[in-house]
Each structure stands twice: as structure tokens, then as C-alpha cells.
Amino acid sequence: MLTRLRRNTWVRLTLLLVVCACAGVAVHANWNQAREAVAELPLWVLPTAVLAGMLGLAAQMLAWRSLLAGLGSPLPRTVAARVMFVGQLGKYLPGSVWAFVAQVELARDWNVPRSRGAAATLVAIAVTVAVSLAVAAVALPLSSAEAARRWWWALAAAPVLLACLHPRVLGWGIGLAARPFARFREVAEAGPLRISGGAVAASVGWTLVAWVPLGAHVWLLTWAVGGNALASIGPAVGAYALAWTLGLLVVFAPAGLGVREVVLVVALAPVVDAGAALVVAVLSRLVMTVADVGWAGLSLLLSRSSIRPAAHDPA
Template identity: 30%
Template sequence: MRIRSVGLRTWIAIVAVILVAVSMAWVVVDGWGAVRAHRWEADPWLLVAGALVIGLSYVVGAAGYVAIVEGVVDRGTPRLRLGWIWMLSLLGRYVPGSVVMVAGRVELSRDHGIPRRATAAAMVYEQALSISVASVAGAAFVTLVDGVGPAWLPWLLVPVPLVLFALMHPRVMRGLANRLLVRLHRAPLEVVLPVRRVLVLAGWFVVIQATVGLGAWLVVRGMGGPEVGSVLYVGGAYLAAYALASLAVVVPSGLGIRDGVLALAFAQHVPGSVAVALSVTVRLAFTLVELAMVGGLALVVRRR
């Protein structure tokens, strides 16, 4: 039985790798075609700075996730390997449904002593915190900027953090999680995050999202020039797009929704064709930095 189980896991891993590779190849090829179709007067220094800041956003994002995991397990954790697993699993977002991302992170973490239920709980906290912060920023952006979306759009985003923070309350989280685990014949959660730790982590996720927004602005500014908008404008647009795309988990990494919202925001300052190309450029920049980070971390982890 054990041999058969290992064989099945190997085949599942192979299929997952193929799906991720094909999906990411499509993203890169499709994005590169759209970017090349436009004549740019790029600022290489701003683009390099953007790539570095985007890389930093992944570092602080990994640190945030590791901090969550350490809060829901009662033992020490291999921090560097967990950070690499977090980065590697992000590639699964490009496969529709995010199943590969979730399953990959759960199984890889299990191989390093983190129970499946703890990883699942950590992912719920991570997504809830990330989407909550992005929704607040996105609602403010859509409210303050005219012409970006329909009047009801802020009302779609405002309730999101309220619902998610209610979900993260210890009593609610423990009750819902353990009820589900009992039905699945699994052991209950060992620990849930107290309110104070959730609030501290929320502050950290503000830093994460601010870094993401800054990285996006540097890339857009480096490609499109000063007329694309301020760092608050571009950063707010990116977070609004991220929040809306996160509500559509079936779409691979929310690509169409995120690109569409970004293009609509950029079109307030630049022609429509340029706005579309810029939105694709941002997506491509994050994808390429993601791949570089995964490769770099893999080398570091192997040496240790």
C-alpha cells in the first residue's frame, strides 16, 4: 500500500508540474506578444528597481506566511524550506481553480512535518489577511477615483474584510474548522490564532501589499512614463484588481479580471491600447520575478 501511495503521489506531482509549466508558458508567451506590440521608451533603472521591489514583496510575503504557520503549530518549523514551499506553490495559481497551489503546498509542507490541517488553516489565514488589506485599499481607490468602475463596486469590496475578520475570530475559526475536520475524520486544529496575533499579522500584510503596489508602480512608471499616474494611483489600482480577481478563484490567478481592471484604471491617463499593454507588462513582470525567486531559493535550500 505504501509503495502504491508513493507511486500515485509521484504521478500526481508529474501531472501538476506539467500543468503549471504549460499554464505559465502560455502566460509568458501571451504577455510577451502584447508587450512587444507596443513601442516603449523604457527606463531600465526603474524596471530594475521594480524587479527588486517585487522580489522583496515575495520575501516579506513568505515571512508573513511562515509567521502564520508558526502560530498554528505547536512545534518549531523549517523556516527557509517553508518559505521556498510557499514560493513554489504560488506557481500553481496559474492552473485554473488553484487546486494545484493548495494541494502542492499541503503535501510539500507535510513532508517537512507540518500537518495538513495546519497548512490548510495557515492558507485560510493568509488569503483572508491578504484579500482584506487589498479590499480596503481597493475600495478606497474605486471610491476616490471617478470612472474606474460602477458606483456599486466599493460596496462589493467593503464587506469583504468585515466578513473575513469575523471568520478569523478564534471561536469562529476553531468551530468551523473542527466541524469540517470531524466530518473528514481528521484530528482537530491544535491551535488557532488569537485576535492580537491576527491584528499584528494584518499590520504585516499592509507592509506586504504596500511593497507589491510599489513594485507594480515602478514597473508601470518605467515602461509608460510619468503620465501613468502616481504611486498611490497605480498601487491602489493594482490592489483593487487583486482583490476583485481573488473573488474569482476559478480563473487562473485571476488573470483576465486583474488585467481588465488594471487596464481600465490606466486608461484614465493613457490611450486604451497602451493601458492594456501596461496591465500585461505588470503581470509578466511579477511572473518572471516569481520564476527567478523560485529558482534562487531552490539553490539556497539545496546548499543547506
């Protein structure tokens, strides 16, 4: 069935339009919520925050691309961007699993076996969760005691999850997950799923780099609504790292809707009041939604000249 869907251009176009429509609805809804707050911001704040968000997403894409290359399916940057950013629009549908499925299927257009595409995406999620919780575990106890107390269990998991990123542990986990599918021809043809330590290290490095601009966009918004520039750095970075992670894990909420807002309001309490923190949360969602849509459109334009190789579907 998936093969037929992938070959049918009209079905794919329809699905893309549905996903884009959902993302557009999200942009419109967030704009309606944030319109009054936007009017009070300096003109340069929102575009700068969007640019920071896009830089963070670009680093996350490179983290995923490193893992895919480490599994034996390297992709050009423009192609990897198209696969990831167009696929990630699926998170605006109820249930984050759609983004996962879309990413794996789009990668098949460039002869990436589903087993490798799925493994790279799952490991990328593991890296994102572990690194993001580590960032939050460093930043929040020093800057937002209430957030650290409320979500201590998530922060405490950071060292354990980081240890699980060892290539041997990841290899064991990938092998265990792939075992039920070993009888499928495509999985057998793709060969054993092994990932190198260099690929994991590169992915961790790019994910850490991503938190510089991602944290910066929340810090900028926090400062713009009245937060102290210096005191806002720790809460902004730690709050968004934790909010992003918990929103990612709550798969039934489109793009972590509701979860991120709660975490940001609590974690930013030391530097801004609850009303201003809620404004930051709403503005941040608007910024990141625009960044998602912007990258999806830009990646389609950038990859138009790429030649799609013929897919080798199993009989």
C-alpha cells in the same frame, strides 16, 4: 492516495515539471503580448518592477509563515519560501485550488499536518482579501471615481472583512470548517486549531508591507508609459490591490487572468488612456509571472541544504 503521491518522487517530479511548463507558457505568452511595449521602456524599468514584485511576494510569504507558526507549526524562512512559492505555481493551472492543494502537500514534507497547512492558507487568503480591499477602499475613492463606483460593493466589504480577522472570529470559522473532518486521525492528532492574536497581527502587518512594493511596481509601469509620477500613485496602488483581490476570488481563471486587466484599465483611466492602461496591465502580468517563477527557482536553491524530516503519515 495523497500519501502515495507524496512518497512517489517520480510522480512529484512530473507534477512539478507540468506546473513549471504551464508557468513557462504563461511567461512566453505575456512576453509576446508585451514585447513591443518593453522595447520602448528604459532598460532599468522592467528589472526594477520585477524586484519590487518579488519583494511584495516575500512579504506575503512571511504573512503566511506567521499564521502557520501561530497555529503551532513554525518553519524556517527558506523552507516556508519553498513551500509557498513552489506551491503557488499551481495557480497557473486552471482553477486556483491547485495552488492551495500543492501548498498543503508540500508543507507535509516538514511535518505540518494538513489541517494546519490548510487553515494557515485559508486564513492567509482571508487576510490578503481583507487588507487588499482596505488598501483599495482608501486609495480608489480619492483617485479613481469610476473604479470606486463600479466596484463599490467590494470596497464596502473591507471593514466587515477586517472585523472578521479578530482571532475569536477566525477561531470560530476554523473550527466550523474543521468540524466535518474531526473524525480523521490526522486532524485529531494535530489537536485543536487555535490561532493567536499576535500571529494574526503579524500577518496583517506583513500583508500591509507587501502592498508597498506591489503597488510600486504598477506605479513604476504607469509612470513609464506616460502617467504623471505624483498623480499615478493612488490609482496604481488602489487599482492593483483591487485587481489582485478580484483575480484571487475568481478561482476558475488561472492567476486571475482577464480580471486583473479589466480592473487596471478602468482604475488607471484618470492618469493614462485606455491603450496605455492595457499596456500596464500586460506588463504587470509579465512582471508578476517572472517574479513567481523567479522565487520558485530561488527558493528551491536556498532550501537545498535544509534537511527534510521524516513525515509521519497516518496509518
